[in-house]
Amino acid sequence: MSPSLLIWLVGGVLLLAAGFVTTLLPRLRARTRETRVAWSTARAAIDSATVSRDATAVRVPEAERLLARAELLAAERGGTAAARAATAHARSADELWRARP
Numbered sequence: 001m002s003p004s005l006l007i008w009l010v011g012g013v014l015l016l017a018a019g020f021v022t023t024l025l026p027r028l029r030a031r032t033r034e035t036r037v038a039w040s041t042a043r044a045a046i047d048s049a050t051v052s053r054d055a056t057a058v059r060v061p062e063a064e065r066l067l068a069r070a071e072l073l074a075a076e077r078g079g080t081a082a083a084r085a086a087t088a089h090a091r092s093a094d095e096l097w098r099a100r101p
Contacts, residue, residue: 038083045090
């Protein structure tokens with residue numbers, strides 16, 4: 001094998017690897033950002049539901065169950081689907097507490 005052919009092969013492999021990296025890196029960053037935003041939203045919804053619970057004098061068992069489920073999902077640290085589910089549970093609990101006088 002001649003040295004120039006070896007250089008072309010190594011260059012081609014490096015170019016191919018660079019192409020894969022430049023394609024995958026932005027996708028990984030976007031996925032990480034999406035997960036962080038989803039969990040930030042979930043934590044904010046859980047905090048809001050907690051404040052509503054503390055401000056309400058009446059016990060609402062369904063809302064307490066939903067908030068407990070949201071906190072459990074947050075404690076387990078899943079992906080974006082778990083964060084969205086925790087957000088939905090916390091918002092539902094918040095709405096139930098706000099509906100009470």
